Amino acid sequence: MSNLLILQKNFLESFEGTPSFEKHIKIKGVSVKSRLSVYYSSIIQTLLRTLTLTYPLTWKLIGEDCADGAAYAFISKISSLPRSGNLDEWGASFPNFLEEYPPTQPLKYLPDFARFEWLKHKAYGAEESSPLTISALQEIDPKYLGNIIFKLHPSAQLFSSPFPLDEIMAVVTGAIESVTLENRRANVLIIRPDKAINIHWISESYFSFFSMIWKGTPLIKILENIYEDEFSFDKFLSFSLRNGVFSDYAIHNNQ
Template sequence: MFERQKHFASALLYPAMPVPPGLVGPDRQPSEKRFNVYRNNVVVGLVDALKAAFPAVLRIVGDEFFAAMARIYVSRQPPESPVMLDYGGTFPDFIEAFRPANSMPYLHDVARLERAWAEAYHAAEVSPIDHAVLATIDPDSLPHLRLTLHPSARVVRSCIPVVQIWQMNIDRGKPTGVDITIGGEDALVLRPHAEVEVRRLPVGAAAFIHAIAANHSMNEATTLALDDHADFDLAGALRDLFMIGAIVGLSPRASDSGHLRGIDESA
């Protein structure tokens, strides 16, 4: 039974494969035409799921290009879970390697940002710590402090202005020319309350958040952030993270709760 199911699933995504054995029409004969209708409906459904998950990418490339690209992805990366919210996690990497998209070197980073947005939207809800707690922290304990990030927190690092490109391709934004040679943007994607927020990060902040996610102490995270950029502002980064609700816990000792899912780094 398992082999028959495996063959049936493969045949749905590969038009060159024959109709699976045992599938017959009312005349008790194999019906390729009927199966092709079902096959097409499955592929169209998966392509539509990708369109819904990557609206900015869709707007940038247009429906025809997106559909052709998505069909190839579907044939190579069928769903591994019945939960369609999980589908498309590898789509940004596929776009990066997709040669027809080489003329749009920013496209895969826009897709990474959209994927981070979707993951943040569906992440667990946890109450952030009030920013007033900063005033109660003993300065002498600060270097050893470990912070816990909100489960929705995602960082996307890009060598192009990814936030700018993404913003003008969603919510009826007006596309304008963007000089992708002016430098990159790091983004923090977060859903501390009801809405997902996308924020540009100041220099060094992405490395700092990454270090917090890896359960480094404040002192270790600061060192890594300064290694990333000499102008990193620790006080400003801490203030911002608490103010926007990105911190949900703190501890003077190591714990396993400070990880960050979905960090993206592309140079």
């Protein structure tokens, strides 16, 4: 192993709490501990700032002290640290950590609320694509309509939770004062057709429909699996086109 690699591995060990890097540092004036603390502090503060930017509503929901405490504990685990220099991709496992972290463990709804925020973050930086228009659909030969496979917009994110995330979010944003944590599912479609992120709280049937589209199921197969009497495909299609949910379509070949 090269000397440089040993030195760099020693830094990782010291960050984990085994002081093996210190022997490389020249002793001169300011103590080795103080010199090293500048780097540790900078790393931790950068990661903390990244989490607060990715999960602003989670921070608001549980308060800065509690959220900062969870973040520090998360960052202190080597397995949580970034795997690439692109910090935009980092932090997806924070919601899972909140599930295990003792101070937040009693807040059963919290991990799902954080997962919802992560999906918002993903939608923000997703690939750009023009939403599918009704005129594009009008060009399809009617005999192939059942074979259509819609493609969700690259920014579209679907999530379903057993907790009323919509009302929790309304409390966080100040739209309502309190929420009863009843057993009511919340289904959400997050999408950024252009600049702004749109959050649509959707019904079970819409969620099922979009989930099957996401799996690449042809339209006719989806309609066969929707059992809700009140479901209106016309309204569903209108909602989808109006909100830029689809970016393209393909015609499924039955052969």
